[in-house]
Amino acid sequence: MSKLIKQGSIIDDAWLPLNPDITVAAPRQICTLQQWLRLADKNGSAVQLESGEDPAPLLEFLQQIQLVVINFSVFTDGRGFSCARDLRERGYSGELRAAGQFIRDQLTYLHRCGFDAFQWADASGLEAALASLRDFSEHYQASIDQPLPLFRRRTSPTP
Amino acid sequence: MYVYDQYDQKIIDERVTQYRDQTDRFLAGTLTEEEFRPLRLQNGLYVQRLAPMLRIAVPYGLMNSIQLRKLAQISRTYDKGYAHISTRQNVQLNWPRLAEVPDILAELATVQMHAIQTSGNCIRNTTTDQFAGVACDELEDPRPYCEIIRQWSTLHPEFAFLPRKFKIAVCGSTRDRAAIHYHDIGIELIANDLGETGLKILAGGGLGRTPAIGSVVCEWLDKKHLLTYLEAILRVYNKHGRRDNKYKARIKILVKAMGVDAFRDAVEHEWQALKDGASTLTNEELLRARSFFNAPAYQVLDGSVASSELETHCTRDPIFGNWVKRNTQEHRVPGYRIVTISLKATGFAPGDVTAEQLELLAELSDRYAFGEVRSTHQQNLVLGDVQTSRLSALWQELQAAGLATPNIGYLTDMICCPGGDYCSLANAKSLPVAEAIQMRFDDLDYVYDLGPIELNISGCMNACGHHHIGHIGILGVDKKGKEFYQVCLGGSQSKEASIGNILGPSFKQEDMPDVIDNILSTYVALREEEESFLETYRRVGIDPFKERVYVQAD
Numbered sequence: 116m117s118k119l120i121k122q123g124s125i126i127d128d129a130w131l132p133l134n135p136d137i138t139v140a141a142p143r144q145i146c147t148l149q150q151w152l153r154l155a156d157k158n159g160s161a162v163q164l165e166s167g168e169d170p171a172p173l174l175e176f177l178q179q180i181q182l183v184v185i186n187f188s189v190f191t192d193g194r195g196f197s198c199a200r201d202l203r204e205r206g207y208s209g210e211l212r213a214a215g216q217f218i219r220d221q222l223t224y225l226h227r228c229g230f231d232a233f234q235w236a237d238a239s240g241l242e243a244a245l246a247s248l249r250d251f252s253e254h255y256q257a258s259i260d261q262p263l264p265l266f267r268r269r270t271s272p273t274p
Numbered sequence: 275m276y277v278y279d280q281y282d283q284k285i286i287d288e289r290v291t292q293y294r295d296q297t298d299r300f301l302a303g304t305l306t307e308e309e310f311r312p313l314r315l316q317n318g319l320y321v322q323r324l325a326p327m328l329r330i331a332v333p334y335g336l337m338n339s340i341q342l343r344k345l346a347q348i349s350r351t352y353d354k355g356y357a358h359i360s361t362r363q364n365v366q367l368n369w370p371r372l373a374e375v376p377d378i379l380a381e382l383a384t385v386q387m388h389a390i391q392t393s394g395n396c397i398r399n400t401t402t403d404q405f406a407g408v409a410c411d412e413l414e415d416p417r418p419y420c421e422i423i424r425q426w427s428t429l430h431p432e433f434a435f436l437p438r439k440f441k442i443a444v445c446g447s448t449r450d451r452a453a454i455h456y457h458d459i460g461i462e463l464i465a466n467d468l469g470e471t472g473l474k475i476l477a478g479g480g481l482g483r484t485p486a487i488g489s490v491v492c493e494w495l496d497k498k499h500l501l502t503y504l505e506a507i508l509r510v511y512n513k514h515g516r517r518d519n520k521y522k523a524r525i526k527i528l529v530k531a532m533g534v535d536a537f538r539d540a541v542e543h544e545w546q547a548l549k550d551g552a553s554t555l556t557n558e559e560l561l562r563a564r565s566f567f568n569a570p571a572y573q574v575l576d577g578s579v580a581s582s583e584l585e586t587h588c589t590r591d592p593i594f595g596n597w598v599k600r601n602t603q604e605h606r607v608p609g610y611r612i613v614t615i616s617l618k619a620t621g622f623a624p625g626d627v628t629a630e631q632l633e634l635l636a637e638l639s640d641r642y643a644f645g646e647v648r649s650t651h652q653q654n655l656v657l658g659d660v661q662t663s664r665l666s667a668l669w670q671e672l673q674a675a676g677l678a679t680p681n682i683g684y685l686t687d688m689i690c691c692p693g694g695d696y697c698s699l700a701n702a703k704s705l706p707v708a709e710a711i712q713m714r715f716d717d718l719d720y721v722y723d724l725g726p727i728e729l730n731i732s733g734c735m736n737a738c739g740h741h742h743i744g745h746i747g748i749l750g751v752d753k754k755g756k757e758f759y760q761v762c763l764g765g766s767q768s769k770e771a772s773i774g775n776i777l778g779p780s781f782k783q784e785d786m787p788d789v790i791d792n793i794l795s796t797y798v799a800l801r802e803e804e805e806s807f808l809e810t811y812r813r814v815g816i817d818p819f820k821e822r823v824y825v826q827a828d
Contacts, residue, residue: 193435255428
């Protein structure tokens with residue numbers, strides 16, 4: 116069973132990994148978008164979006180989906196950050212997992228965009244990566260983890 | 275100017291710690307070169323031809339004397355005792371050591387400076403008019419909006435890995451001194467029919483390989499919507515900008531491909547979800563931002579007395595008078611003038627400034643200009659608020675330090691990138707071309723007779739020297755391993771923006787002074803009365819220039 120970071124802790128993955136070669140995913144298995152679209156019952160489902168895949172089909176099922184995985188084909192492809200915010204801003208509250216080729220130096224940004232789980236094929240760096248979640252304790256912008264921008268929270272007096 | 279509180283300081287300090295850890299991991303081999311590259315770029319560190327280059331952010335070109343002294347000290351301790359003003363108002367160090375960059379950043383943080391997002395595929399330093407707050411033609415000071423954008427864009431979690439770099443400029447005056455038409459987003463403070471000042475938003479301008487003039491996305495936007503609207507534009511770009519080809523990845527390509535109307539619709543669609551949300555600016559925040567840019571403690575002076583005294587002084591001392599005429603501008607407060615300090619003395623790389631000069635300027639700014647200095651995208655420095663009666667004393671001190679070259683806005687005040695001497699992207703050297711032209715046109719009377727001319731030189735397509743928008747633009751090109759130079763004419767960065775037209779086949783480096791000479795002689799022969807170079811060019815077109823230059827070359 117592979118490991119991942121979820122909500123700040125290292126845990127075992129409760130889901131079966133993706134298998135794009137089967138038509139119908141097993142119960143508790145992460146689906147490709149195609150497999151997921153074929154599911155008759157989306158309740159408790161898990162789906163993985165590849166870089167650039169439009170999350171639009173998911174939007175009307177956000178209350179039913181349990182896990183969305185956003186797979187980064189390369190860490191410099193920033194589309195996943197906007198995709199995550201789209202899902203969270205439209206009310207998705209299940210697990211939102213980053214997978215693939217992202218790097219630990221992106222964890223703060225990913226977390227702020229709404230990801231609460233992080234998984235690499237090689238789990239050996241998980242312990243060290245936890246530290247990167249704490250790179251910043253203050254931020255200027257509104258984000259998923261802090262919906263108020265700093266200018267609405269500053270307590271210092273105006274000069 | 276803006277002053278950090280504990281929040282700003284904490285963010286900058288935590289960034290230094292983060293970057294130090296990244297550098298350590300890179301040096302220890304646990305962070306690969308491929309992974310480290312975008313991380314160091316987002317901290318302004320390039321690996322260049324001879325050494326790394328560190329680009330330090332100067333938000334909208336504003337610095338205080340404490341910061342100048344720190345830059346001088348850093349350039350001595352970690353570099354070779356000089357710095358360079360870039361064409362986006364930033365400061366560059368050409369010889370830092372990669373392992374010492376975290377220490378440099380820690381030093382910068384002590385004076386509220388940083389190098390965040392001065393490079394990389396993210397939102398870069400926001401630029402503006404170097405005369406903001408003191409210009410006579412200003413509708414409203416753009417700097418509070420620049421600062422609001424600076425904070426919003428700094429370490430923005432969603433937009434750190436865009437398809438390509440992203441530059442924003444803001445202008446609040448009748449004359450555009452910030453080249454807003456050539457930025458990914460250009461913002462102009464503008465009044466609507468009711469006389470309320472709001473924001474006109476342009477998108478899709480840019481230089482580089484495919485120069486483009488920005489298109490109007492929104493004619494007038496209430497200021498409170500600034501951040502949500504920017505966020506909507508960036509989100510459209512982040513989702514839909516091309517990532518398959520870095521030469522087609524800028525927002526200008528997306529705007530062109532979609533068409534501006536479809537692009538605007540997409541932005542509006544995103545904006546509906548963000549509009550009136552938490553990022554909507556509050557009145558308190560607008561007031562807070564403005565409070566940092568209140569007018570300094572000007573003396574109440576009689577403007578007409580000050581002008582007539584200055585005139586008398588200028589007549590008595592024509593060399594001083596000439597400097598006043600060329601390097602100072604009218605100020606919105608009576609009895610004050612704006613002073614531009616030319617970093618374009620012949621024999622020195624355009625935009626370079628030594629540690630000693632930085633320290634002197636810090637001292638002069640303390641004594642003459644409320645302790646503030648501005649950098650310009652033309653690679654000069656500005657003292658914004660100097661009493662007219664003290665110009666002469668200031669001029670004498672500048673002259674003694676080689677900082678009184680009276681050429682602002684003229685041919686020899688050229689914009690020039692560091693080029694092939696330093697930059698690993700360059701196809702050709704640019705500094706020797708600039709110097710050869712400065713040496714050929716060392717007769718100031720002739721230079722003044724030519725009137726205002728913007729000559730811009732880039733060492734490659736990336737166009738850091740803004741060659742497309744120079745009245746005369748020079749671009750270094752590589753032809754089978756040899757350096758050649760292409761010339762374009764008729765570019766302009768003003769509100770009547772235009773992109774230069776290519777004159778014809780490129781030239782050898784040693785021919786460039788003659789080529790420029792022929793172009794200028796053609797203008798002198800064809801100009802009518804007070805016509806400027808650009809006006810003549812726009813009237814007669816490129817052909818007479820072409821004939822003269824290529825006939826002479828044959």
